[in-house]
Amino acid sequence: MSEGPPTRADGAGETVESGPTPTAGSRFGRVAVGTWLFRAGVGTVFAFLLAPIVIVAVTSFGDSMVLSLPPETFSTRWYESFLDSSRWQRATRNSLIAAVGTTVLATVAGTTAALGVRNLGGRAEGAVLGLAVLPLLVPGVVLGSSLLVFLGEFGLQQTYLAVIAAHSLWATPLAFSVVRASLSRFDPRLREAALDLGASPTRAFVEVVAPNIRSGLFAAALIAFVVSLQEFVMTLFVSGRDTRTIPVLAWNSLRNSLDPVVSVVSTLLVLVVVLAVVVGSLVVGLERLAADT
Amino acid sequence: MRTVVELDGVRVEYGELVAVRDLSLSVRDGELFCLLGPSGCGKTTTLRTIAGFESPDTGQVVLDGRTVTSLAPYARDCATVFQDWALFPNKTVIENVAFGQKMAGVGKAKRRDQARDHLKTVEMGDYEDTRPAELSGGQKQRIALARALAVDPDVLLLDEPLSNLDKRLRETMQLEIKDIQERLNTPMVYVTHDQEEAFTLADRIGVMNNGRLMQVGDPETVYDDPVDEFVESFLGNSNFLSGRVVGSGADRRDTARRAVTVEFPGVGAQIQIATESGLTPGDDLTASVRPEIVELSPSPGETPTSPDGGTQEGTAERRADVEPDTTNRMALTGAVSDVVYRGSSIRYQVDIDTGEGAELSVERSVTRAPDLSTGDRVQLSWDTAAVYYFGPDGARVRA
Amino acid sequence: MSDVDTAGGMRRVRSVLQAASGGISRTKLLLVPLLLFDLLVFVAPMGYLLRISLAERSVGGGALQRGTWSLDGYQYLSDSSVVTTVFTWTMLFAVVATLLAVGIGTLYAYAAWRASGATRTVLLAGVVMSMFTTLVVKVFAARVMLSPEGVVNDTLLAAGVLDSSLLLVNNEIGVLIGQLYVVLPYTVLAVYSVLTGLDESLVEAANDLGATPVRAVREVVLPHAVPGMAVGGVIAFAWSAGAFAAPLLLGSTSERTVAVEVQSLLGQFNYPAAAALAVVLTTVVLVVLTLGIVLLRRRGGLRDV
Numbered sequence: 001m002s003e004g005p006p007t008r009a010d011g012a013g014e015t016v017e018s019g020p021t022p023t024a025g026s027r028f029g030r031v032a033v034g035t036w037l038f039r040a041g042v043g044t045v046f047a048f049l050l051a052p053i054v055i056v057a058v059t060s061f062g063d064s065m066v067l068s069l070p071p072e073t074f075s076t077r078w079y080e081s082f083l084d085s086s087r088w089q090r091a092t093r094n095s096l097i098a099a100v101g102t103t104v105l106a107t108v109a110g111t112t113a114a115l116g117v118r119n120l121g122g123r124a125e126g127a128v129l130g131l132a133v134l135p136l137l138v139p140g141v142v143l144g145s146s147l148l149v150f151l152g153e154f155g156l157q158q159t160y161l162a163v164i165a166a167h168s169l170w171a172t173p174l175a176f177s178v179v180r181a182s183l184s185r186f187d188p189r190l191r192e193a194a195l196d197l198g199a200s201p202t203r204a205f206v207e208v209v210a211p212n213i214r215s216g217l218f219a220a221a222l223i224a225f226v227v228s229l230q231e232f233v234m235t236l237f238v239s240g241r242d243t244r245t246i247p248v249l250a251w252n253s254l255r256n257s258l259d260p261v262v263s264v265v266s267t268l269l270v271l272v273v274v275l276a277v278v279v280g281s282l283v284v285g286l287e288r289l290a291a292d293t
Numbered sequence: 294m295r296t297v298v299e300l301d302g303v304r305v306e307y308g309e310l311v312a313v314r315d316l317s318l319s320v321r322d323g324e325l326f327c328l329l330g331p332s333g334c335g336k337t338t339t340l341r342t343i344a345g346f347e348s349p350d351t352g353q354v355v356l357d358g359r360t361v362t363s364l365a366p367y368a369r370d371c372a373t374v375f376q377d378w379a380l381f382p383n384k385t386v387i388e389n390v391a392f393g394q395k396m397a398g399v400g401k402a403k404r405r406d407q408a409r410d411h412l413k414t415v416e417m418g419d420y421e422d423t424r425p426a427e428l429s430g431g432q433k434q435r436i437a438l439a440r441a442l443a444v445d446p447d448v449l450l451l452d453e454p455l456s457n458l459d460k461r462l463r464e465t466m467q468l469e470i471k472d473i474q475e476r477l478n479t480p481m482v483y484v485t486h487d488q489e490e491a492f493t494l495a496d497r498i499g500v501m502n503n504g505r506l507m508q509v510g511d512p513e514t515v516y517d518d519p520v521d522e523f524v525e526s527f528l529g530n531s532n533f534l535s536g537r538v539v540g541s542g543a544d545r546r547d548t549a550r551r552a553v554t555v556e557f558p559g560v561g562a563q564i565q566i567a568t569e570s571g572l573t574p575g576d577d578l579t580a581s582v583r584p585e586i587v588e589l590s591p592s593p594g595e596t597p598t599s600p601d602g603g604t605q606e607g608t609a610e611r612r613a614d615v616e617p618d619t620t621n622r623m624a625l626t627g628a629v630s631d632v633v634y635r636g637s638s639i640r641y642q643v644d645i646d647t648g649e650g651a652e653l654s655v656e657r658s659v660t661r662a663p664d665l666s667t668g669d670r671v672q673l674s675w676d677t678a679a680v681y682y683f684g685p686d687g688a689r690v691r692a
Numbered sequence: 693m694s695d696v697d698t699a700g701g702m703r704r705v706r707s708v709l710q711a712a713s714g715g716i717s718r719t720k721l722l723l724v725p726l727l728l729f730d731l732l733v734f735v736a737p738m739g740y741l742l743r744i745s746l747a748e749r750s751v752g753g754g755a756l757q758r759g760t761w762s763l764d765g766y767q768y769l770s771d772s773s774v775v776t777t778v779f780t781w782t783m784l785f786a787v788v789a790t791l792l793a794v795g796i797g798t799l800y801a802y803a804a805w806r807a808s809g810a811t812r813t814v815l816l817a818g819v820v821m822s823m824f825t826t827l828v829v830k831v832f833a834a835r836v837m838l839s840p841e842g843v844v845n846d847t848l849l850a851a852g853v854l855d856s857s858l859l860l861v862n863n864e865i866g867v868l869i870g871q872l873y874v875v876l877p878y879t880v881l882a883v884y885s886v887l888t889g890l891d892e893s894l895v896e897a898a899n900d901l902g903a904t905p906v907r908a909v910r911e912v913v914l915p916h917a918v919p920g921m922a923v924g925g926v927i928a929f930a931w932s933a934g935a936f937a938a939p940l941l942l943g944s945t946s947e948r949t950v951a952v953e954v955q956s957l958l959g960q961f962n963y964p965a966a967a968a969l970a971v972v973l974t975t976v977v978l979v980v981l982t983l984g985i986v987l988l989r990r991r992g993g994l995r996d997v
Contacts, residue, residue: 035905042803045796046815049822049876052833059836109725116722132726135734137926137981139934141951142741142970143734145958149744149967150737153756165733172729192346193379195366197444198396201718207392211383230826233936237955247828254832254941266829273824277817 060263101164102228110175144237158240171224182216303352330501372441380425393444561648745967765964797879823877870938879924886920
């Protein structure tokens with residue numbers, strides 16, 4: 001007790017009350033209120049984050065043309081409207097084409113790079129990482145418009161290729177970092193053992209490395225798929241009437257009028273995402289998914 | 294005798310750090326060769342260089358007559374048993390063992406049959422379809438061994454495979470490995486930091502320190518005739534006394550021979566050592582007094598202790614200093630500072646009266662141990678000719 | 693035995709050939725897909741954009757008027773007061789959005805980290821799902837929520853907190869909230885992923901040594917969280933500076949961002965100006981980010997951003 005308050009290594013001391021003091025009651029009271037305030041705040045943020053999903057789902061079952069919340073009557077007419085619409089069906093097809101293409105491209109590029117980067121020294125590794133991640137930081141508008149004019153030179157604007165390329169700009173860095181994280185948990189001795197027993201590097205990868213980073217590869221592919229499905233800004237620039245994806249069509253519909261079919265589309269999109277996240281968590285574990293991305 | 298592995302002037306560097314320097318050794322057919330040394334001495338790097346996971350900056354690696362220095366691991370005819378076994382978790386036991394043959398293109402039925410044979414050799418025949426995760430440490434170790442043997446390697450490389458096991462299991466496995474090695478006559482290079490293990494297993498030992506191979510020989514030779522202070526200190530517990538050469542000249546007993554006078558301030562003694570080694574006054578000299586050559590007895594003196602039990606070896610009173618030219622025995626007195634009971638043996642720490650009061654330790658098996666307790670006065674003596682001396686650079690000085 | 697020998701022999705020949713090419717070139721080969729991709733789809737187009745920004749306005753056909761060199765594009769930027777106002781506003785907006793996103797994100801990440809079991813899963817699930825929900829949905833839903841007839845206003849009116857509905861859309865607040873929707877999940881995850889490396893018992897130890905809960909957090913958790921906050925801040929700033937959907941849908945014409953302006957210029961086929969603006973925006977964002985990273989690295993604790 002006579003030693004005084006504990007001091008930190010850099011000499012800054014802190015006055016700490018030890019034991020109950022006359023002000024302890026109010027201090028603890030304040031802390032308790034603080035805790036509840038904190039919890040309420042976090043709860044609000046959580047509600048805030050999930051609100052779009054809820055809203056969109058609810059409005060999609062409304063009956064009238066006016067988007068209101070809560071809807072007056074419950075009806076599935078907008079779902080029927082969606083299924084009948086050729087515009088939306090085309091958009092769905094385009095989205096799927098783009099998503100599959102992106103998944104393949106991003107997973108391959110991301111995995112090979114993650115494998116290759118392991119052997120590089122510090123500085124080279126940093127450079128590759130930087131280059132891989134850089135597209136994520138450039139505003140989507142800039143990426144979109146640069147791709148638009150560049151591919152336009154070759155007559156490739158508004159093609160599926162353009163859309164896949166744009167989506168992969170985003171998906172590849174994510175796939176790369178997920179596979180990298182998965183690889184870091186992989187015991188390099190296993191690969192050495194395979195080589196030692198006569199496997200060539202390719203066979204070692206196929207027989208020993210890939211099966212053990214399966215969950216990472218799966219997560220990477222999943223993320224690439226979902227990223228592609230919901231990418232909007234770049235796609236707005238590079239896609240055309242024939243190749244536009246669901247988010248772009250939704251946007252256009254929204255700009256013009258509050259078309260309730262948009263709610264339907266959004267709900268379905270959200271369902272796909274929820275499904276993907278659930279599947280992903282089951283395979284990899286939600287915490288790891290969150291930590292890797 | 295055919296040489297299976299030959300390393301010639303191998304040097305391995307990691308940037309600034311030199312892991313292995315100028316190392317040359319050869320392993321003969323059918324022998325179990327142990328690379329022994331403390332952590333960081335380069336023994337694992339040496340093993341990995343033989344296997345092909347490290348590339349030497351200079352030097353050659355020759356396996357069974359073929360120079361393999363630039364070849365990848367999968368092109369070399371050796372197999373490794375890793376310290377943590379590295380069994381493929383996504384394959385069953387039999388798939389693990391058959392892996393090497395699969396890579397060689399052997400058909401499925403045939404390689405599974407061969408794998409079964411190898412599993413039988415290591416007595417794991419019932420575990421074919423188990424996954425590695427379900428096995429215990431000792432079992433995994435056996436599978437790793439079987440997997441390596443299954444590729445019929447020219448030489449088997451083992452990187453401290455037993456260090457993750459508890460003591461009793463380790464000792465059992467040592468004997469099993471030795472047995473397998475003798476039966477199959479497969480040459481093995483075995484890396485360990487455990488001197489007892491090396492002595493149990495090895496036909497020959499190579500002691501390494503700081504990237505260098507200090508000494509190579511069969512266990513008895515290396516133990517009886519260490520060439521370096523490091524080897525001596527690593528191979529057993531000894532009492533090291535530092536000394537300084539204070540004079541040199543002709544041996545008083547035989548003037549045709551040269552001798553040096555050495556002072557050991559730690560025990561306050563000065564002796565003469567006949568040696569042709571060319572030491573000059575001012576040189577450092579270290580003496581290694583092995584506990585087994587030290588005679589220990591309670592000394593009848595100022596504070597009598599209970600005389601019951603214990604054997605009395607030599608009761609003649611001797612002075613602390615030895616006449617340089619008379620006897621060949623060093624005799625010292627001191628007091629017991631600590632008695633450590635170690636199960637089947639007892640270790641006595643004795644503070645020497647004279648000089649700077651160095652502390653010497655003597656170990657006796659329980660049946661031969663004198664009945665001493667802390668504070669008792671004792672006498673220590675030993676034959677100076679049985680002491681190992683090492684010069685300023687650590688090299689052995691023969692007396 | 694014989695087929696093992698020949699197989700082994702074949703293996704050896706193949707292996708010698710493979711091994712001769714060495715380990716390093718294999719690494720390079722593995723990196724080719726990514727690097728080639730980045731080169732073709734990122735570096736080249738950006739370079740092209742830069743080139744256009746330094747050319748004259750094209751007449752018909754493509755975006756680039758070949759062979760011309762001019763600073764018309766940049767001239768337009770400095771002449772047009774609209775552009776200057778828009779730029780300033782965007783930067784301010786980005787800073788505010790970043791600060792809010794990092795602040796709220798850190799608190800949320802901390803809560804998730806401290807929570808256990810089900811609560812943590814739920815909190816994280818909310819974030820991950822929000823992250824993967826498309827921009828359009830978020831912004832659209834935000835509009836629905838925040839409009840005068842929307843949920844927020846309804847609840848607040850019903851609870852008696854307000855007398856008349858708050859104007860939450862078509863103004864800065866709406867845009868800000870919308871933008872937070874976009875970046876918040878990323879800041880949360882960025883901080884959370886660093887926090888997972890911190891042992892929770894450290895906070896308890898601090899409490900045990902006499903620190904109040906708040907103090908414990910400040911001394912123990914915060915320093916560890918800083919790298920994550922930096923990463924989150926980097927992302928938040930980059931995207932807020934380039935904000936597009938939120939301002940368009942949730943703001944009025946006085947809340948135009950640079951990104952919106954770029955699109956507008958493209959619509960007018962004024963490629964050099966659009967390109968110039970894009971280049972300036974990107975440069976500013978990258979410079980700010982680099983400065984931020986360098987500063988933080990100097991203060992220590994930032995290993996890989």
